[in-house]
Amino acid sequence: MGQLKGGEGTSEEVPGVVRPISVKLVVEVLRGIAQVDFMPSAVCGLFFVAALFAAGWQYGLYGLLGSAVSTAVAHGLGLRRDTVEAGLAGYNGCLVALACAVFLGPGHPATVVVAVLGAAVAVVVAAGVGTLLAGRELPALTAPFCLVATAVTVAAPGFRRLWPTGAGPAALPVPAAGGTALSWEQLWHGFFANIGQIFFMPQWYVGLLFLAGLFAASRLAGAVACGGSAVGLLTAWAFGAPAEAVGQGLLGYSGVLVALALCGVFVAADGWSAAYAVLGAAAATVLTPALGAVTAPFGGHAFTWPFVLTTLLFLAAVPAVPRLRRA
Amino acid sequence: MGQLKGGEGTSEEVPGVVRPISVKLVVEVLRGIAQVDFMPSAVCGLFFVAALFAAGWQYGLYGLLGSAVSTAVAHGLGLRRDTVEAGLAGYNGCLVALACAVFLGPGHPATVVVAVLGAAVAVVVAAGVGTLLAGRELPALTAPFCLVATAVTVAAPGFRRLWPTGAGPAALPVPAAGGTALSWEQLWHGFFANIGQIFFMPQWYVGLLFLAGLFAASRLAGAVACGGSAVGLLTAWAFGAPAEAVGQGLLGYSGVLVALALCGVFVAADGWSAAYAVLGAAAATVLTPALGAVTAPFGGHAFTWPFVLTTLLFLAAVPAVPRLRRA
Amino acid sequence: MGQLKGGEGTSEEVPGVVRPISVKLVVEVLRGIAQVDFMPSAVCGLFFVAALFAAGWQYGLYGLLGSAVSTAVAHGLGLRRDTVEAGLAGYNGCLVALACAVFLGPGHPATVVVAVLGAAVAVVVAAGVGTLLAGRELPALTAPFCLVATAVTVAAPGFRRLWPTGAGPAALPVPAAGGTALSWEQLWHGFFANIGQIFFMPQWYVGLLFLAGLFAASRLAGAVACGGSAVGLLTAWAFGAPAEAVGQGLLGYSGVLVALALCGVFVAADGWSAAYAVLGAAAATVLTPALGAVTAPFGGHAFTWPFVLTTLLFLAAVPAVPRLRRA
Numbered sequence: 001m002g003q004l005k006g007g008e009g010t011s012e013e014v015p016g017v018v019r020p021i022s023v024k025l026v027v028e029v030l031r032g033i034a035q036v037d038f039m040p041s042a043v044c045g046l047f048f049v050a051a052l053f054a055a056g057w058q059y060g061l062y063g064l065l066g067s068a069v070s071t072a073v074a075h076g077l078g079l080r081r082d083t084v085e086a087g088l089a090g091y092n093g094c095l096v097a098l099a100c101a102v103f104l105g106p107g108h109p110a111t112v113v114v115a116v117l118g119a120a121v122a123v124v125v126a127a128g129v130g131t132l133l134a135g136r137e138l139p140a141l142t143a144p145f146c147l148v149a150t151a152v153t154v155a156a157p158g159f160r161r162l163w164p165t166g167a168g169p170a171a172l173p174v175p176a177a178g179g180t181a182l183s184w185e186q187l188w189h190g191f192f193a194n195i196g197q198i199f200f201m202p203q204w205y206v207g208l209l210f211l212a213g214l215f216a217a218s219r220l221a222g223a224v225a226c227g228g229s230a231v232g233l234l235t236a237w238a239f240g241a242p243a244e245a246v247g248q249g250l251l252g253y254s255g256v257l258v259a260l261a262l263c264g265v266f267v268a269a270d271g272w273s274a275a276y277a278v279l280g281a282a283a284a285t286v287l288t289p290a291l292g293a294v295t296a297p298f299g300g301h302a303f304t305w306p307f308v309l310t311t312l313l314f315l316a317a318v319p320a321v322p323r324l325r326r327a
Numbered sequence: 328m329g330q331l332k333g334g335e336g337t338s339e340e341v342p343g344v345v346r347p348i349s350v351k352l353v354v355e356v357l358r359g360i361a362q363v364d365f366m367p368s369a370v371c372g373l374f375f376v377a378a379l380f381a382a383g384w385q386y387g388l389y390g391l392l393g394s395a396v397s398t399a400v401a402h403g404l405g406l407r408r409d410t411v412e413a414g415l416a417g418y419n420g421c422l423v424a425l426a427c428a429v430f431l432g433p434g435h436p437a438t439v440v441v442a443v444l445g446a447a448v449a450v451v452v453a454a455g456v457g458t459l460l461a462g463r464e465l466p467a468l469t470a471p472f473c474l475v476a477t478a479v480t481v482a483a484p485g486f487r488r489l490w491p492t493g494a495g496p497a498a499l500p501v502p503a504a505g506g507t508a509l510s511w512e513q514l515w516h517g518f519f520a521n522i523g524q525i526f527f528m529p530q531w532y533v534g535l536l537f538l539a540g541l542f543a544a545s546r547l548a549g550a551v552a553c554g555g556s557a558v559g560l561l562t563a564w565a566f567g568a569p570a571e572a573v574g575q576g577l578l579g580y581s582g583v584l585v586a587l588a589l590c591g592v593f594v595a596a597d598g599w600s601a602a603y604a605v606l607g608a609a610a611a612t613v614l615t616p617a618l619g620a621v622t623a624p625f626g627g628h629a630f631t632w633p634f635v636l637t638t639l640l641f642l643a644a645v646p647a648v649p650r651l652r653r654a
Numbered sequence: 655m656g657q658l659k660g661g662e663g664t665s666e667e668v669p670g671v672v673r674p675i676s677v678k679l680v681v682e683v684l685r686g687i688a689q690v691d692f693m694p695s696a697v698c699g700l701f702f703v704a705a706l707f708a709a710g711w712q713y714g715l716y717g718l719l720g721s722a723v724s725t726a727v728a729h730g731l732g733l734r735r736d737t738v739e740a741g742l743a744g745y746n747g748c749l750v751a752l753a754c755a756v757f758l759g760p761g762h763p764a765t766v767v768v769a770v771l772g773a774a775v776a777v778v779v780a781a782g783v784g785t786l787l788a789g790r791e792l793p794a795l796t797a798p799f800c801l802v803a804t805a806v807t808v809a810a811p812g813f814r815r816l817w818p819t820g821a822g823p824a825a826l827p828v829p830a831a832g833g834t835a836l837s838w839e840q841l842w843h844g845f846f847a848n849i850g851q852i853f854f855m856p857q858w859y860v861g862l863l864f865l866a867g868l869f870a871a872s873r874l875a876g877a878v879a880c881g882g883s884a885v886g887l888l889t890a891w892a893f894g895a896p897a898e899a900v901g902q903g904l905l906g907y908s909g910v911l912v913a914l915a916l917c918g919v920f921v922a923a924d925g926w927s928a929a930y931a932v933l934g935a936a937a938a939t940v941l942t943p944a945l946g947a948v949t950a951p952f953g954g955h956a957f958t959w960p961f962v963l964t965t966l967l968f969l970a971a972v973p974a975v976p977r978l979r980r981a
Contacts, residue, residue, distance in 0.1 A: 172951060215715065294808060297824070317781035456970070482943045498826065
């Protein structure tokens with residue numbers, strides 16, 4: 001998850017190896033899906049697509065559609081080739097299209113139209129946010145997805161073709177109810193669901209497939225994701241989050257991404273960055289119900305805002321912390 | 328709509344031509360009103376003032392008051408002369424004063440006081456936002472107006488002299504109701520109202536006067552404004568916005584400003600920037616009910632936030648898009 | 655209130671003078687509390703601690719705890735020594751811990767845990783915000799406190815150990831009710847309470863103790879704080895704020911901080927900056943009920959957001975205003 005840049009890209013192609021254009025595009029689209037978890041790996045992307053299809057064939061199609069539209073728009077606008085080839089054009093569009101499917105219903109024609117428009121706009125937003133943050137040496141993360149998905153889901157009830165049913169999503173937040181003691185099943189379901197909820201999916205086996213993709217791309221990333229998920233579970237349990245929500249991964253998904261970003265991806269992995277990532281993952285876990293409450297009165301969702309805000313502030317602090325080194 | 332800068336301004340005065348100070352100030356105040364639509368033209372400002380008086384004499388007076396107060400404060404603080412002379416000090420104050428008149432009622436003495444205070448603060452906010460964005464080569468647009476007007480209108484119910492009546496404006500947003508099929512009258516009313524709503528005015532003939540002012544200043548700007556209005560109508564209709572709101576210009580006014588900014592004012596006008604402006608105007612149209620929903624629970628309004636947010640991100644992306652050239 | 659920086663700090667120690675480490679740490683912790691009002695003075699900090707204990711012994715302990723945890727974490731992360739020694743590491747943590755005590759109840763064990771975690775995270779957030787704003791030569795002010803305290807208090811109802819009682823804090827804002835004519839008692843109570851509410855304390859004698867601490871550190875600062883409080887009272891009264899809230903200092907606390915920041919701390923004190931501070935304090939007073947309304951639907955609080963937003967914009971504008979000089 002870096003920023004998209006314009007200009008002549010430096011191709012990573014090995015000279016003499018000719019690949020058909022379609023294979024190259026497929027690799028870019030798959031990497032686009034894998035980059036949601038920072039992995040520039042088409043194999044990882046295949047695992048992720050399999051996970052989405054395991055959750056529902058429409059989700060698999062929407063995820064591919066979003067990454068494909070964004071990648072195509074990035075080529076059309078002439079964005080830097082190396083970033084597009086690394087999959088950095090696709091991940092926001094993938095998540096935008098998935099959010100449209102999950103929150104507006106995958107079966108309506110207008111959902112497809114707004115998913116395509118959203119994935120196209122996400123490319124421009126990613127280039128804009130990336131340029132603004134590049135001067136700070138900060139990555140855009142999933143901020144472009146969060147911006148576009150928030151806009152679309154909050155706007156949807158204002159458009160009758162996007163919101164065919166009557167009741168609106170806006171409501172004042174209410175205090176948590178229900179038991180807080182985690183059953184063994186909720187514990188291990190939640191462990192995997194924390195990884196699946198990055199893509200909005202609550203099923204433990206879908207999370208397991210995502211985790212397998214992470215391990216396929218990088219054993220360190222797989223281990224750090226497990227650590228982030230564990231910190232999320234522990235923090236949520238310690239402060240008394242409702243056990244049912246914890247078991248569906250609704251508290252810990254941002255912690256997984258924060259841990260990946262702060263220990264290995266943007267900060268060199270060592271003992272200090274591991275401790276830093278634990279603090280960050282705990283902070284993001286507390287921030288998650290806060291952003292759920294902030295967005296509830298206007299019918300929004302927390303999405304990965306807790307991850308984006310926590311990681312940007314923790315990364316911005318790195319130059320002031322001599323114990324940490326940028327990766 | 329650029330940023331205000333300090334220091335010695337380079338006067339555009341022709342040497343030898345002496346104009347009385349009062350005429351010079353009147354020109355600056357009129358340009359301040361025209362700069363709401365990016366036009367540094369006193370003639371355009373005259374059309375705009377005529378449009379405001381056509382909507383109601385109080386609106387004409389408040390618009391002039393806001394631009395005059397802001398321009399005077401800018402002179403008092405010693406801001407750069409060239410920007411003040413181009414009308415860049417006045418447009419935010421003009422809109423702040425108009426917003427006070429429209430949302431707090433033009434007839435109360437406290438409305439005049441808060442309009443004057445708001446127009447004064449808007450100059451400082453514009454200088455601050457302008458300085459922050461200048462490093463990115465981004466303009467402040469109407470962000471200063473949106474910030475001050477949001478603050479004043481949301482604060483107003485907390486002050487009994489600003490909000491004499493009992494009921495508050497805060498409410499949870501509800502899904503759109505009413506028919507979505509546009510009548511011929513709603514279509515052409517909406518086309519002009521999109522341009523008038525930039526100044527909060529829903530009457531088609533007021534929008535027509537604003538459009539005449541745009542054409543008087545620049546035929547390109549007039550044509551682009553028409554294109555932005557058409558994109559707004561089409562997007563709103565395609566996703567099923569309520570026909571009544573479309574006919575009052577409540578969906579498309581940000582699209583008009585986005586189109587002007589992205590095709591001619593800040594990006595050189597050509598085929599690529601026209602396509603870019605279409606994408607931006609469509610995005611701003613979807614964003615408009617989203618920001619209406621976001622601000623509803625605390626009694627706020629979308630104002631031109633959809634224009635500001637869309638344009639800033641689309642302009643920030645321009646350096647990454649080789650197809651586009653800054654104007 | 656500057657930003658925290660990494661690297662080798664330049665110690666302000668006088669060579670040859672050996673102080674025991676514990677005394678040095680106590681001085682840093684006290685300065686951390688004094689820096690809430692910009693004062694790098696342990697004597698001022700002693701007055702402030704006395705004020706907190708006068709309001710309630712738990713508040714005194716929480717304030718000390720927050721400043722101590724933040725200062726310790728800053729040392730652990732290896733942040734610049736000179737800023738930590740000036741107390742710049744502690745003030746956000748002090749306010750975060752106090753906010754936890756005031757809004758979650760000081761007596762629950764989970765409140766202590768979240769106050770410690772929040773004070774630790776506030777150090778990282780302060781380093782991040784400080785680094786981001788340092789390029790603009792802008793200070794972080796209490797933005798780190800506002801961010802962390804908003805996150806914790808809004809998240810709290812989502813965690814059953816942090817929010818043991820049933821009713822939630824979220825509500826739609828309603829227009830102000832009650833009389834607006836200030837009694838003599840409300841007037842002078844409000845004058846001191848404006849200064850105490852910076853630390854959430856409404857008692858006039860607590861505010862008087864804070865004011866005494868300010869005068870002990872700097873007679874200019876004490877006088878400017880009095881001026882800011884008076885502007886806040888006058889603005890709130892002029893627009894018709896409810897007299898009861900004015901008497902508890904709920905309208906004017908941000909004005910006190912704005913006046914300090916804009917006349918003496920960050921802008922050289924003179925007639926121009928005094929006028930600038932009056933405008934800023936008036937703007938922050940209007941902004942205070944606005945941010946109360948914005949945060950009400952999700953159960954948040956205005957905290958010192960009005961001070962932070964007003965001061966950042968007014969300071970960002972300083973380079974454009976030739977009349978003003980940075981301190």
